[in-house]
Structures are given as C-alpha cells and as structure tokens.
Amino acid sequence: MTTTRQITYREALSEAMAQEMRRDPSVFVYGIDVADHKRIFGSSNGLVEEFGDQRCFSTPLSEDAMTGFGLGAALTGMRPVHVHMRVDFMLLAMNQIVNMLSSHYYGSGGTTPVPMVIRAVVGRGWGQSFQHNKTLHSWLAHIPGLKVVTPSTPRDAKGMLVSAIRDDNPVIFIEHRWFYDAVGEVPEGDGAEPLNGCRVLRPGKDITIVATSWMTVEALQAADVLARRGITAEVIDARTIAPFDVSEVVTSVQKSGHCIVVDNDWVHCGFGAEVAAQVYDHCYGSLKSPVTRLGFVPAPCPCTRPLENAFYTGATEIIRCVEEKLGLDQSDLSGENFFSYENKFKGPF
Amino acid sequence: MTTTRQITYREALSEAMAQEMRRDPSVFVYGIDVADHKRIFGSSNGLVEEFGDQRCFSTPLSEDAMTGFGLGAALTGMRPVHVHMRVDFMLLAMNQIVNMLSSHYYGSGGTTPVPMVIRAVVGRGWGQSFQHNKTLHSWLAHIPGLKVVTPSTPRDAKGMLVSAIRDDNPVIFIEHRWFYDAVGEVPEGDGAEPLNGCRVLRPGKDITIVATSWMTVEALQAADVLARRGITAEVIDARTIAPFDVSEVVTSVQKSGHCIVVDNDWVHCGFGAEVAAQVYDHCYGSLKSPVTRLGFVPAPCPCTRPLENAFYTGATEIIRCVEEKLGLDQSDLSGENFFSYENKFKGPF
Amino acid sequence: MSAQALNRDLYRTVYLIRRAEEAIKENYLDDEMKTPMHMSMGAEAIAAGVCQALDRHDPVLGTYRSHGLYLAKTGESDRFFAEMYGRDTGMAQGKAGSMHLSAPEEGLIGTSAIVASNIPVALGAAFSHKQRNTGRVTAVFFGDGAIDEGVFWESLNSASLMKLPVLFVCEDNGYAVHIPAEQRHGYSDIAEVVSRFDCGVHRSESTDAEVIYTLTRDALADMSATGRPQFLHLKYYRYLEHVGVFEDFKAGYRPRDAFEPWLERDPVKVQREKVVGLLGEEAVAALEAEIDQQVAKSLEFAKQSPFPARSAVVEDVLA
Amino acid sequence: MSAQALNRDLYRTVYLIRRAEEAIKENYLDDEMKTPMHMSMGAEAIAAGVCQALDRHDPVLGTYRSHGLYLAKTGESDRFFAEMYGRDTGMAQGKAGSMHLSAPEEGLIGTSAIVASNIPVALGAAFSHKQRNTGRVTAVFFGDGAIDEGVFWESLNSASLMKLPVLFVCEDNGYAVHIPAEQRHGYSDIAEVVSRFDCGVHRSESTDAEVIYTLTRDALADMSATGRPQFLHLKYYRYLEHVGVFEDFKAGYRPRDAFEPWLERDPVKVQREKVVGLLGEEAVAALEAEIDQQVAKSLEFAKQSPFPARSAVVEDVLA
C-alpha cells in the first residue's frame, strides 16, 4: 500500500526531480537561476546540496543555446530537465524546440530519441503584465513530436514530472506559479502518473467544465457555489494537452449535455477550440447547448489590478455561464471569497 | 474604372511593395537574401534598382535582431517590410514578435503603433522536409495585437500586401511558395484589399469548404471534380486568420448544412479547430453533419516523395470527405490530373 | 554649458531619481503599487550622465530597471507615479507598470522586461534616424546579463556592420539576478571582446555623473568622427535586491563588504558634494526641497487619480 | 600512424566524397533524388582532415551541407545514396534526405537545415561526455553564415565558460548563399574576436587534408592541455552554386577568377599527388577503382531499394 502525505506543489516538483536524479544518474537540472538561493521559487530545493553543481546548475542567460545544449545532452545518453522561470522566456528557444527537438527522432529515422523535459512557469498577478503571463500550451501542442502537460495538483506535479523525466520524448511541462503553495495528497513512493488522459477532479451530472492549469481552481470554486444551488458540475482537468485524449470529456458531456471549456490562455486558435471541436464531433446529438469557451480577454495582459482582473476569467464568469446555459437566475455572489492574488501571496512581490 | 491585367503572384508582391515605396518614403524592405540576384524567388524584383540599397537590402543571418530592428524603425516613423525565405526561420524571431511587437502599442498606452509587415514563405515539395515546411498562422493568430493573413491569389497578394504596409499594426503575411507562378487578375491602380473577412472563391450550395493558403487550390480542384457529378461546393478562402470574421462561412454553412475546413497546417490546436468551433456555435441547428477538419498528418514533414505525398492533404481527400458526408459512392479519380510539385516546378530544386 | 549649470542639472537628475525611489520604498509596503519593482539605487550617475550628454529628444531604450532612465529623460514624476499606482493618469494608463515605462514624445521609446530585447530595437531606431539625417543618436541601456543573450551579439555585429549611430550602454552590476558574471561569461573582459568589432569602446567604474557625462561626450564625438557605434561599459553596484525594495545581503550570494566602498562614493553624495562646492549649500538645499515637493505632489496626484475603466482592458490592442 | 597510412586514409576520404558528389551531379537531372542538394565540392579536405584527427566515435554535428561529413565519418555509401533517393534503406528511411544526414552509431549525431542550430547541440553532447569522463571531443561544423546568428555567440560563450570539449569547425567559403562576409560581418577577423573568449583559435586556408589534420591535432592537444574549447577557422572555396549541382558564375555575385587559384590546389588533386608520391600511381589507381565501384554499387543499391510504406509517415513521431 502506498502511503501519501500532504505536500505542496513546489515540494512535489523538487521531490520528483530528486527521486529521478537518485534513480538515474543521467538526469540533470539546469537553467537560468536554477541553482541560486531562490531555486526557482523553491521548486528545485535541495538538488544542489544532494547532487552537486554538475547535476543542478545555473546557466548564462542564453535560452536558445541552452535548449540546444539540452538536446545534445539528450541525444548522448542524458536526461536533461531545463527550467524557465517564465513561459515567455521560452519564446527565445522556439527554434530549438520546434525545428530541432520536435523532429529529431523522426528525422533520425527513429534511431535517436530526445528524452528532455522543459519546465516553464506561467506568471500571473502583481502587475506581471504582458511579458510575464503567457502560457503557450496550445502552441506547443500544435507541433507533432512534443508532449505538453499542465499539471494542476501536487499529485500530478510529482507524478507527471516523474513520467516526463522517464519519457523518451521532449515533454513541455507547464506550471502555474499560483499552484506552488497548493497542498495536496502525494504518494511517497514512485508516484508516476501517465502522460495522457484528463483527470476528473469533481464528479457531477448537470454540466461539464473542462479546465486547464489554474482554471481548474476557478472551476472547482464555481462548482462549490453551484452545488449549493443543487447544480452538480463535473470538473475535468485537461492535464495533457498533447497527446490529448478527449474520451473522459466525451463521456461526461454525453451525460450532462453541456460543456464549458475554461482555458488558461487566449481563446482564438487556442486549446479551447480544439476541445470544443472534438466535443462537438463526438457529442453532436447529445449537446443541449453550444460548447462555450472562456479564457483571457483578447488583449496583452495589462499591469494595473483592475484591468488585470478584467483580463483573466474565473469562477464568477464560469458561474454566470452555467446559469445562462441552464436557464437559471443569477445568484448573488457578493458574499463569495474567490481566489485572488492576495489570498496567495501576502505583500509585495 | 480600374483596369486589371493578368500577372503572377510573385509580380503582385513586388508590385505592391514598389507601389507603396513610391508612395511613401518611409517604407523599406529587408531581410536575409532579399537583395541578392534571386530576390526571394523573384518576389522583390526591381526594388533595389528603383529604390537603392538603403530601401531594399540583405542583412546578416540574424532573424532575432533583425526583427527588433524592424520594431525600432517602425516606432520611429518607418514602415519596414521584413522578409523570411521560410516561415521556419521566423521561429528565431518569436521573442520579438510575441513579446515585443504584439504588445508594444498596448503597453505604450496606445501612444506608439507598430506599422511593420513580416512576410514569410511556406516551403513545400522536393524534399524540403521538416525544417522548411511550417506555416504557423494559427500560432500568430493566437496572439492579440498581431494581424495574420494568408493570401491565395495574385489579387490578394497585391491588395493585402498594400494594406498590410499601410496598416498601423504588425501584420504577419504568409505566402505559400507554390503560389508564386499562379497568374490572376490584378488591378493596375492602388488595389488595396481589406485585411479582414474571407473571400468566396467559388459559390456553391451543397457543401461549404473553408480553406487556407495552398489548400484553396486543392479545394477548387475538388470542387471542379464534384461539379461534374452535379455537386456544387462553395469554396471560401479564410484569408485573414486574425482578426478572423466567420460571417461569410456561417452564411454559407447555413445554406449548405455541411462544412469542411481544410487547413494548410497540422490539425491539433490549429486554425481549423477555431473555424470548426465557431461554425458549430453559429450553425448549430442547421448542420447536417459534423464539421470535418483536414490538414497535415500529425508528424514532422518527411523528405521522400511518397511520404511527403502522404503527409499533405489535397483534392482527393477533400473529394472523399464530401462523398462521405453526402452519402455518395466514391468516384473514379484515376483520370484526374491534380496538382503536384512537378506541375509547378520542372526539374530539380 | 558652464560647470555650474551642468553639475546642477546632473544633481537635479540624480537627486530626483533617488528621491523618487526612496518614495517608492516608503510607500511600497502599503501594497498599492502592484507592480514588481526593480530599483536602480546606486546606478543614478549612469542614467543622469548619459542622458545629459545626449540631446533631449535622442531616442533611448531600457529595461525593467528603468526608473532612473525615465526620470532622467523626462524630469517629470506625475505620470511616473500614476503608472506605478496603476492609474488612468499613468503614462500608459497603468497597463505598463514599473517594467514598461515609456515617454515616446521625450525619446524614451520603450523599456522591456525581456532581457536584451530592446538592444536590436535601438538599431532600427538608429537606422531610421540615419536614413532621415536627423543627426540623432539612439542609446540603449542594458545589464551585464543582457550580453549573455545572442541578440546582443547579433545587434553588436549589425550595428558595427551598418555603422549605425547606436550607443550601447552596459550597466554592469556584476550580477544577473543572483548569478555573478564569472559564472556566466566565457571571457575576462567584455570591452576587450567588443573592441574587436567595428565599434568604439569606453569604460568607467565611476559613480560621478559628470565623469559619465564626459565619457559619453567622448563616445559621441568618436561616433560622429568615425560613424561607428559606441559601447559604454559602466560598472556600478546595485544597492537593493534584484526585485523589491530591500537590501539582500542576508541571502549570502554577495557580501556586504563589497557594498561599502561603493556606498562611500554614492552617486548622489558625490554629486552633492560637487554642487555644494560650486553653488553653495543653500542653493542645493533649495533644489532638493523643490524636488522633494515635486515627488510629494506626484505621489499625491497618483494616489488621487482614478483607475482606468474596466473597458480599457481591450482598448489599444490594435491601432 | 605512418605518413603513408595517414595520407592513404585521407585520400580515400576526399576521393570518396568527390566521387559520391560527382555521382550526384551525374544522376540528379534524372529527378529521382528529390531533395535539395547543397554540394561540398571544394571542401573535402576539411571533413576528411578533421574527422581523421578525431577518434572514430567522437560525436560530430553538421549542416545541410554535410555529404562530406557523413562520408568522412562513416565511409559507407549505401545508406547515403538510398537516403538521397528517398528509399526505405536510407539511414532515415528517406525521411531526412540530403539535409538531415545522420549516423548516430558512428558519431554523426545530426545535421540541420537551420543555420547555426546544431552549434549549441554540440555543447550538450560535449557536456554529456565530459560528465561521464569518456574523453570524447564533440566537433560541430558550420559555415561563415552561422556566426551571424546569436546562438553561435551564446554557444561560444557557454563552451568557453564551462570548458567544454567542443571543437568549433567554421567552414568559411566567404558567402552565406550569395551574400559575402563583408556584407554581414561587423569585424574584420572572426578569429581575432573568438580569441578574446576563453577558447583556442586555429586557422588555415589550406586545401591539403593533411594540413587540416595536423591543425586539428594541435587544437585537440591544446584542448586536452587547457580544457578549453577550440575554434578552427578554415577557408575554402565552394565550387558549385549554393544549392544545386551547377556552377553559378553567371549569376554575377562572385567572379570565376577567384575560383581559379583554388581549383589549382583542388583538395583531391593535392592529396592525390601526395599519395602518388608515397604509394605510387598504381596503388592509387587501385584505391580509386575500389571507391568507384563502391559508389556505383551504392547507386545501384539505392535505385533498387523500395520506398518506405505509406504508413511510415506517422511512424517514429514519438518514441
């Protein structure tokens, strides 16, 4: 029997890396600021101490070269984990990721796989603004040859990172900064979680809410509020953006007849469109309303709080959407204490 | 009355740039190999001769810096046109395009627009393979603050390039290499075409085919074949991927009840999903079959011809799809002479 | 310009920068400036000296650490503080915040939170001015971390090749976040490397704004004589943590010892002593009082200003 | 190794490369090799000399212009030609074509059609071997165009910083497609610039494979003595057009005159003369006959081989 305990998402990440580094000497972790005293918001704590500065190290500010570096290491027997403090910085590495990593295995006639993980953190809040808030999971999912995951619980953070490190393909591992303090049950042992399929976070029968990344938290909060009115929403964490398996969503929508996709990203040409298209394809006859897509408003992310709040979607918008779909009056949400930046981080950045 | 004449897509591109450079001294054209004797497959012919090497010049192989260079010029009164011989090389410029160009206007509080055009050519055929065939229009369309167009006729090549140059926003202008020899009617004068809306290339009532870029040619060929069986397909060129206006598609699907989206790109998380989701939303009651998405097979593009042929979708697949949707027997296509690389380019690359 | 006037101007600038950042420190814990603060305390002489040497409307570009640059370039603080407070009266309606200050009408084209990303932008601005023979020089400010990035080298190469009137201003505090230059640089002396390009090189470790001013004038003279871009390698000490308003010696990545000699020659102190010598204590105190008041008023202005309307979130996405 | 054996090996390699590319020229117009051909005629001494100096299994990486590198590294031509013909028996089942040759079991990790993109990949391979103390050196071949790209500089910096056993091999033909170095480089001498990094620098304009071999040995000795990466700056003349199998002097961007002196010291001719001196005409003719036959057989093998099954298009996307 596996014992579990409550740990944070942050701890789950370090634990996954430490566990795999212990198991396999070819695993190493690197990136800008990875080995400084802050350790990427604490998510690589303990690694330098245990494994030394050859297996966990900070690099020059050279995202492009350092991604190619990982590829070269991966092609010669190592299992690199490259870390970006913000998804936005990964834009400097797009040539390596898309032109090189994604196609190397194919282009080598299946001789040389690329066992590399790229962890990238999504920023949000405290005026991070438009150069520190991108998510880009739909971009990378669009490219064959890459796996893309967006774990939303400590359990998945650990288990999917373990599996990502063991996987022989390039895996883009996208973490939302706000999850880092989240606490949850995580198995003590191996804990590997498959890199495919969604996860039903909360069962329900009246409506299906498919969410990615931080939007799972918003969806769960919305579901809580709705539950008090007797509405049960099934909340599904999409979790694996590529390769994406829609079957759990389909099962749920066939039961509920309603579907909302809440993506932690912009809507146009995003992952939400993919989910919507697939749900429509599979549930055509059983849908009682069109699939609704929610996400960021179509703008760069602004700095100032009132606009930042307007930019992001959340529990309130989800509740309103459900009410509309089910033909319910708008409930009074003034007493609700939804998630906000201040709930998570106290004081200045 | 505007006179038109038949010119090639290639000529239309040079003509648009020359016309705007004559009209406005702030326009200039630059990029790797832009001013060598091949002039980007002839698409910038005549510019050096007429405007000199300060307004049409080749640059060092520095896509990232040269994109920032364009931004700086655009912010200080110029209207740069930056050219990439392949869309794939633009991956090196993603940081500038996405972190800088797309949000500068917004981030400056609406004070400083970014009138810049980025032309990028899609490669295909003769074993170009996986580093020379990407299209990425869905990627860029996903980012607020960018306009993305994929003209498919000489008329649109000229007219949309004219408008792109005049536009105060960053416009990503994606050209398929195979169009360059295509001949069509182009107005002699100004010829500006709006950077929004689709274009109905062929009217029809039995099925709606929405196509992007080269797929418009395949769709038109499919429509020809289908017409001989009495099936009229409405072929719509999506043309403006962002901001995308679905209304013409909706009108058509409401009439036909069937919709195929043929995207010149991979399917997962692509523009096809966006079109499908929007069509479903707007035509829910009137659809007689699910929206079908066609595109590249989910793999990097292989070199060898038989696999390259398998990789791309085309008229045959479209016809089969229509037949299936309309419940028709498969027609004999053995006598058809569909488009192939050899029809376009004779001899080696 | 007389030594008096020059040094008075320089003091006005370094003092304004210092005072404004002190005001940020004093008010930041109220949690009303909801934007990440990258403070420039210790670097005042650079922004002041370089901007003084430039023509007022010469284009400049900077990073997320550009409070000093904004204030040196504009001299104003109303729109500055309003932006920090996220108000509609900020220079970008609060959309930009501390990391994206701009003042295009004064030449501050933009500042970016992506390391090195404005370096090539400077080339384009320089090209544009060169084409139109405006005689303007474009200056771009960046840290020692930025020279790790490939785009710095692409830009250095292209500016040298194209003989663009670009002034590269490397504000070298020896660290990128917490990683020292020795752990990031595969050479011992960046100025040595850069000097092998077709680019002038000038260096200083001075905290004296006048020294920086003179060095910049020399560089600009070199530029107009040779047509070559110029590279200023300027060392300084970052007083506070990478981001935030506190000291961070406890973190252990850099010793407080190293700070002391820099603090002795604090740029504001150095410049103050000089202007007191030139103009007398009284005149200096009056200037300081004037600036104190400007900052106090701006803070008040900012706090009283309204937030932008919610609808502004989707405005100005496209022009 | 005796001078005889060494020079015989070198001649085998340069002759094989030349013969294979001549076979491509002879057959390309049949339109059966449906892949863009970037020919290396004129550069044979570089691939031959450098690979000879490396250990057989040392990792190497190259560009779209890597026929020579593949043949120097593997000595085989069956899978080579089969790949050119897009056949299932090609080293990548025809998925790669001319621009993406690889032979991981022989150390040729990969070749890329994106300029400069394999340079950082070499660093990772070098790191990986350094960690495991294999003593292997990783060599990466690239053109003079690649040094325009930022990633070259990032890689040079990091390799110098991390003291990685990387051999940077710059095959400088003075052009990137049709644009000469003078129109792309903001410095007069790349070796001068690189020498300011913590990296050894060696240069040559020789077409003598033995000279390149010796230079490479020197560089490797320097590397093992100092732990520093090494940069070889090697000039050569590209005989044919950028892509394709023809000469292109008519295009006018480079004069035929410049070609003549290079042709006089053609690498195959130079090496042939030397081995004839060492081994006699007869032995050389026998070696040539052997290679001619190898190439003829490989061509036949390729043409006879089946294409991959259509289903292969979606195979090996994920491991």
Ligand SMILES: Cc1ncc(C[n+]2csc(CCOP(=O)(O)OP(=O)(O)O)c2C)c(N)n1
């Ligand atoms: C491309 C990129 N990579 C990483 C970061 C994260 N980051 C922000 S500031 C910084 C350090 C920059 O150091 P330097 O250029 O020396 O400027 P300083 O902060 O010392 O003024 C880093 C790594 C970033 N903003 N952009």
Ligand SMILES: Cc1ncc(C[n+]2csc(CCOP(=O)(O)OP(=O)(O)O)c2C)c(N)n1
């Ligand atoms: C990043 C990138 N930009 C542009 C190109 C188009 N391109 C292909 S080869 C080449 C020239 C490269 O010159 P060089 O490195 O000197 O190699 P050579 O062809 O001379 O061997 C260019 C610009 C490319 N393949 N990749």
Ligand SMILES: [Mg+2]
């Ligand atoms: Mg620094």
Ligand SMILES: [Mg+2]
């Ligand atoms: Mg070259």
